[in-house]
Every structure is written in structure tokens, then in C-alpha cells.
Amino acid sequence: MKDLMKRLTEAYGPSGDEEQIRDLIRAEVESLADELRVDTLGNLIAAKKGQGGGKRVMLAAHMDEIGLIISYVDEKGFLRAQPIGGLDLTTLAGGRIVFSDGAVGVIAPENREDFRKEPELSKLYIDVGATSYDEAKGRLGQPAGFLRPFVDLGKRVVAKAFDDRIGCVVLIETLRRLQDTPHEVYFVFSVQEEVGLRGARTGAYGVDPEIGIAVDITASGDTPEARKMAMKLGAGPCIKVRDSGMLAHPGVKDLLIETAEAREIPYQLEVLAAGSTDAAAIQLSRSGVPAGCVSVACRYYHTPSEMVDVDDVENTVRLLVALLEEPIEL
Ligand code: CO
Ligand code: ZN
Numbered sequence: 001m002k003d004l005m006k007r008l009t010e011a012y013g014p015s016g017d018e019e020q021i022r023d024l025i026r027a028e029v030e031s032l033a034d035e036l037r038v039d040t041l042g043n044l045i046a047a048k049k050g051q052g053g054g055k056r057v058m059l060a061a062h063m064d065e066i067g068l069i070i071s072y073v074d075e076k077g078f079l080r081a082q083p084i085g086g087l088d089l090t091t092l093a094g095g096r097i098v099f100s101d102g103a104v105g106v107i108a109p110e111n112r113e114d115f116r117k118e119p120e121l122s123k124l125y126i127d128v129g130a131t132s133y134d135e136a137k138g139r140l141g142q143p144a145g146f147l148r149p150f151v152d153l154g155k156r157v158v159a160k161a162f163d164d165r166i167g168c169v170v171l172i173e174t175l176r177r178l179q180d181t182p183h184e185v186y187f188v189f190s191v192q193e194e195v196g197l198r199g200a201r202t203g204a205y206g207v208d209p210e211i212g213i214a215v216d217i218t219a220s221g222d223t224p225e226a227r228k229m230a231m232k233l234g235a236g237p238c239i240k241v242r243d244s245g246m247l248a249h250p251g252v253k254d255l256l257i258e259t260a261e262a263r264e265i266p267y268q269l270e271v272l273a274a275g276s277t278d279a280a281a282i283q284l285s286r287s288g289v290p291a292g293c294v295s296v297a298c299r300y301y302h303t304p305s306e307m308v309d310v311d312d313v314e315n316t317v318r319l320l321v322a323l324l325e326e327p328i329e330l
Contacts, residue, residue: 007024034049045203048181048187051180058212059212060214061168061170065165066085066161067097070142071140075133080122089121092121099143105128146160156309160304163302172187180325190278198281200214203282214279220233237260241253243275251330253292259326
């Protein structure tokens with residue numbers, strides 16, 4: 001799975017510009033799915049039709065990542081940007097961005113001291129190596145992602161965009177391992193999550209599921225001086241109870257807990273103070289959908305060095321495969 005993690009996290013795909021990452025995922029799932037389609041917003045939807053008698057289940061993981069969009073080019077060819085998603089500004093200076101064509105830019109503060117005191121995106125510019133306005137002007141309006149390689153630390157792995165390429169890895173691996181299921185399972189690789197759960201909204205309307213589960217990352221409280229939070233790396237998939245956008249459907253939450261206990265899969269409960277997932281959009285689709293979420297605990301989320309535990313990823317796959325093999329009664 002680490003090879004897949006590397007390829008997916010290193011791929012380019014800020015919100016609204018998911019074509020490259022979608023092509024990568026499509027190549028992975030094409031031969032595994034009974035049906036494949038891309039909807040109007042760009043969600044990739046792979047269906048596995050079971051033997052029948054089950055439920056219509058939607059699993060969602062977002063393909064998009066946070067990034068920047070170029071909003072201004074000055075007379076010397078330096079760029080200014082606006083955010084795509086929630087950026088941690090303190091991690092940007094000295095970092096690099098990459099455009100869809102592979103071109104790279106360096107992020108620099110106008111004045112280091114001032115930026116340190118009061119980090120603001122307006123105090124950062126991007127240097128693409130241009131020597132004139134004309135050389136850089138074509139970048140106006142273009143999105144960019146961050147540039148960082150995947151690093152294998154053994155039990156732990158580090159990459160940009162584990163949020164939520166790790167969810168995409170989990171969905172692909174679940175589809176690969178799922179042999180017999182009574183359910184009609186829709187694996188939705190969604191777009192534009194980081195700018196407001198937009199892809200999941202149209203995706204859920206289109207699939208019209210009887211149960212929806214998002215797979216995403218969540219924060220962890222296991223680092224020095226961290227906010228008091230129960231989730232930690234290596235303790236199993238986090239079964240969401242609530243976050244700032246959703247109270248998980250109790251039936252879905254209990255189903256996940258019961259499945260984990262029956263199969264002796266380690267799990268933890270997730271109560272997240274800030275942030276939400278595609279499950280919040282699925283839950284409010286049409287006249288409402290029973291929705292829940294399984295998260296992989298992640299350190300340093302929304303920075304270019306997000307860290308997850310490999311066993312957590314494996315156990316998240318095991319949990320979803322187990323859940324889909326059995327009949328579902330909420
Ligand atoms: Co995110
Ligand atoms: Zn996410």
C-alpha cells in the first residue's frame with residue numbers, strides 16, 4: 001500500500017483541478033469496478049454491484065488537496081495568491097508550490113520578522129524564477145498545490161495531502177479486497193471538499209445512498225502540548241461521534257463499533273472540535289441520509305508534512321471490508 005500512498009500523495013490536485021489525481025485513481029479502480037462514471041462536478045464514482053438483497057452504500061473520500069490560486073502578477077514577475085482551503089500560514093514560507101504543468105514556485109515572505117509576528121497570506125509572494133512580468137503573467141488564475149515528496153519512516157509515513165489521499169487509498173484497497181457483498185457499493189472519490197464539501201453534495205444526490213460513510217483524516221492529540229483530544233496514531237480507525245459539521249447517525253456509529261468489536265479490529269472514538277468531512281454533506285442530501293465517518297488519525301494536518309500510521313490505514317480497510325461483507329440493519 002505504501003507505493004500507492006506515494007503515488008497518490010505526490011500527485012497534483014488542488015480543489016477544482018482534480019483531473020490528474022482522478023486519472024491516477026481511475027487507472028487503479030477501472031478493472032475492479034462494475035461501473036465507472038465521472039459526474040458534472042468531477043467526482044469519480046466507481047460502483048461494485050453485490051449479489052443483491054443489501055443496501056445502497058456510499059463511501060466517500062476526497063481527491064482534492066489544499067493549495068493556492070494565483071491572484072496577481074506584479075511588474076517584476078512575482079506572484080500573489082489566495083488560499084484554496086484552510087492553510088496553515090506558518091508552514092508556507094520557504095516551501096514550494098507546483099502548477100499543473102509541473103512548474104515550481106518558491107514561497108517567500110516580504111519581511112521575515114513581520115511575517116513571523118503576524119502571519120498573513122498577503123505578506124507572502126511566490127517566485128517562479130521569472131525575470132519579467134511577461135514571463136509570469138500566464139500564471140494568473142492558475143491553482144497550485146504544494147510540492148513535497150512522500151517519506152517512509154517505517155510504521156509511520158509522511159506526505160503532503162494525506163488529507164485525503166489516504167482516504168482514497170483506503171477506498172481503492174477496500175474495493176480491491178471486497179469479494180462478496182450483498183450491497184450495491186458506490187466508491188465516490190469526491191472533488192472540492194476543502195472548499196466546502198461541494199463534490200460530496202452532488203455525489204450523494206446522484207448516488208442517492210441508503211447509508212453514507214466518509215473516510216478522511218482527523219486531528220490527533222498525541223503530540224507535545226497538543227490540545228486535549230483522545231485520538232492518537234496507531235490506535236486504530238477513529239469512528240466519528242461528532243465534529244463541527246455533523247453529529248454521526250447513531251445507527252451508523254454503532255454499526256461501525258459493533259463490526260470492529262466482532263472482528264477484533266482496534267478502534268477509537270472521535271470527537272473533533274473543529275473541521276468536518278464529506279459525511280456532513282451526505283447526511284443533508286435529499287431528505288437526509290444516515291451518515292457516519294471513519295477517520296485515520298493524522299498529525300500536522302493541513303501542512304506539507306502530514307503523518308499517519310500504516311497500521312491505522314490497514315485496520316481502516318479491514319473495518320470497511322468487514323462492514324460491507326455483512327447485511328446492514330440500522
Ligand atoms: Co482537509
Ligand atoms: Zn479531508
